[in-house]
Amino acid sequence: MKSKLFHMIIFLCFFLMGCTGSEKSNDNIITGTEEKEVSAAQAIIEKTDYKLYRNISRQLGLYEPKEGCYLGAYILSNSDINFDIETFEKITETSHGIYLRNMKLGAIFPIDWILECTSRMKTPYIILQPPSEDFPYQDYLLEETAKEFGYYFIPMFVQFYPNPHQYDNPQEYKEFFIKARNIFKEYAPNVAFVWSVNLENCEDSLIYYPGDEAVDWVGIDVYDFIYVNNEKNHQNLFEDIDFIYYSFQGKKPMMISQLGISHYSNKDHGYYIDEAVNKITAFYNTIRKQYPQIKGINYMDFNNIEVAPNDMGQDNFKITSQEQLTEAYKNALKYDYFIDSLDIQSTSSIEKQWIASYYPIYKQNDKLYISEKVIKYEWDDLGIKVNKEKPIWVNQEAYYLLENLIQGTNLNMYLDLENNKINIQEKDI
Numbered sequence: 001m002k003s004k005l006f007h008m009i010i011f012l013c014f015f016l017m018g019c020t021g022s023e024k025s026n027d028n029i030i031t032g033t034e035e036k037e038v039s040a041a042q043a044i045i046e047k048t049d050y051k052l053y054r055n056i057s058r059q060l061g062l063y064e065p066k067e068g069c070y071l072g073a074y075i076l077s078n079s080d081i082n083f084d085i086e087t088f089e090k091i092t093e094t095s096h097g098i099y100l101r102n103m104k105l106g107a108i109f110p111i112d113w114i115l116e117c118t119s120r121m122k123t124p125y126i127i128l129q130p131p132s133e134d135f136p137y138q139d140y141l142l143e144e145t146a147k148e149f150g151y152y153f154i155p156m157f158v159q160f161y162p163n164p165h166q167y168d169n170p171q172e173y174k175e176f177f178i179k180a181r182n183i184f185k186e187y188a189p190n191v192a193f194v195w196s197v198n199l200e201n202c203e204d205s206l207i208y209y210p211g212d213e214a215v216d217w218v219g220i221d222v223y224d225f226i227y228v229n230n231e232k233n234h235q236n237l238f239e240d241i242d243f244i245y246y247s248f249q250g251k252k253p254m255m256i257s258q259l260g261i262s263h264y265s266n267k268d269h270g271y272y273i274d275e276a277v278n279k280i281t282a283f284y285n286t287i288r289k290q291y292p293q294i295k296g297i298n299y300m301d302f303n304n305i306e307v308a309p310n311d312m313g314q315d316n317f318k319i320t321s322q323e324q325l326t327e328a329y330k331n332a333l334k335y336d337y338f339i340d341s342l343d344i345q346s347t348s349s350i351e352k353q354w355i356a357s358y359y360p361i362y363k364q365n366d367k368l369y370i371s372e373k374v375i376k377y378e379w380d381d382l383g384i385k386v387n388k389e390k391p392i393w394v395n396q397e398a399y400y401l402l403e404n405l406i407q408g409t410n411l412n413m414y415l416d417l418e419n420n421k422i423n424i425q426e427k428d429i
Helices: 002-027 032-042 085-092 111-119 140-150 170-187 199-204 237-248 273-290 323-332 372-378 402-406
Strands: 045-047 051-059 069-074 098-104 123-129 156-160 191-198 217-224 254-261 294-300 350-356 362-364 367-371 392-394 397-401 411-416 421-426
Touching: 045 392, 085 323, 098 294, 111 123, 140 170, 140 191, 156 170, 170 191, 191 199, 191 254, 199 217, 199 237, 217 237, 217 294, 237 254, 254 273, 273 294, 273 323, 362 392, 367 372, 367 402, 372 397, 397 402, 402 411
Parallel strands: 051 421, 069 098, 069 294, 098 123, 123 156, 156 191, 191 217, 217 254, 254 294
Antiparallel strands: 045 362, 051 350, 362 367, 367 397, 392 397, 411 421
16 A cells, blocks of 8 residues: 555655646747847847047038148247257157147237247247236227237237136136137237146036137137046046037037146155056047047147246156157157148038037947937938837837938948047038
8 A cells, every 4th residue: 555655645746847847848849930039138238449430511610621630839948958848859750730838918018938939830820818816807908919810911920818616606717718710800800719628627617608600619728637636536537528529529629728747746655657658648639530620739838847837746647748748749749640831722612520529429239329319419410310210229228220320321430449439421413
């Protein structure tokens, strides 16, 4: 009896195990069509390093080159080279098209320096500062100053009242800037006006913008310090540059109106030569490859520890004092992309320009996908529809297959693998 019962229990166990295995087997049966859908759904979605660029038509600004980037420099605080243009260019083995100096509104006009620049085929660039911190808006000084700038009708840049955050009232600042621009247009139409902000104030700067009619170029003053707020600086400069870049790339030429990369700090009496070499190389290479609407860079070759008032300077930005820095600078500028003479022929002409998308590119199964926001906000004039397209989802945002979006349109797509670019432009008709 016990033996029969034992065999019955064993039989039931095997029977139940067989049923369970059969059910599991049935659950995993997938048709060929379903298998493809599951495979696609499970494919990894990756963020790429690609940037999306579109070619648009835009009117060029005053003295804006169709493409490329002007090279400029400030050397008038560098006694080591006797403040001399020829010496600076000999050391750097690089020709620069623009040279800078500071001037207060209403001060004696630096005609000797202007003529020196002109005789050397260099374009003068004057950083025009307020006559007084307490009384910056002295209207009566504008007309006479403008007449002096316009007397010889030499092409010039004026960086007018930089760093607007030092002025309390944005409306007063804008009104004075507009008044100055109008007076210069009347008496010195040869002058291109640059509105500029400091890098650290980029995100709060737009309330000071005087408007498109008053501004020819938009500038950013970029100083890379060793220490910021008593801590070692690990800032990515382009994170702040991007805010201004994406705000103005479609309507104004831009420049790095002042650039200084420190290699020494008296905060810790430390030299950071290798870091500065890498930063110089990376900065100019990044501008050349990824920021086509930055049309000028002015390097500030000075030691701020020596020239800053009240012992406030902590950093040395001078590239001519260290051979490694000079070599890095020279090598970064060896490309034809960098321009050493002013382009006055293309001013106001309508030209094709490359505009970068703000939104990242994702990849799935080696296919490239762009955000729905690109279509809504950046390509809204193209009439592209996504009704029939199936998106992938990234952080609850829809991304669409790029090649499908441009299929049947008047657009071509070109991949620049070397520079991580996706270029979109109209087909030649």
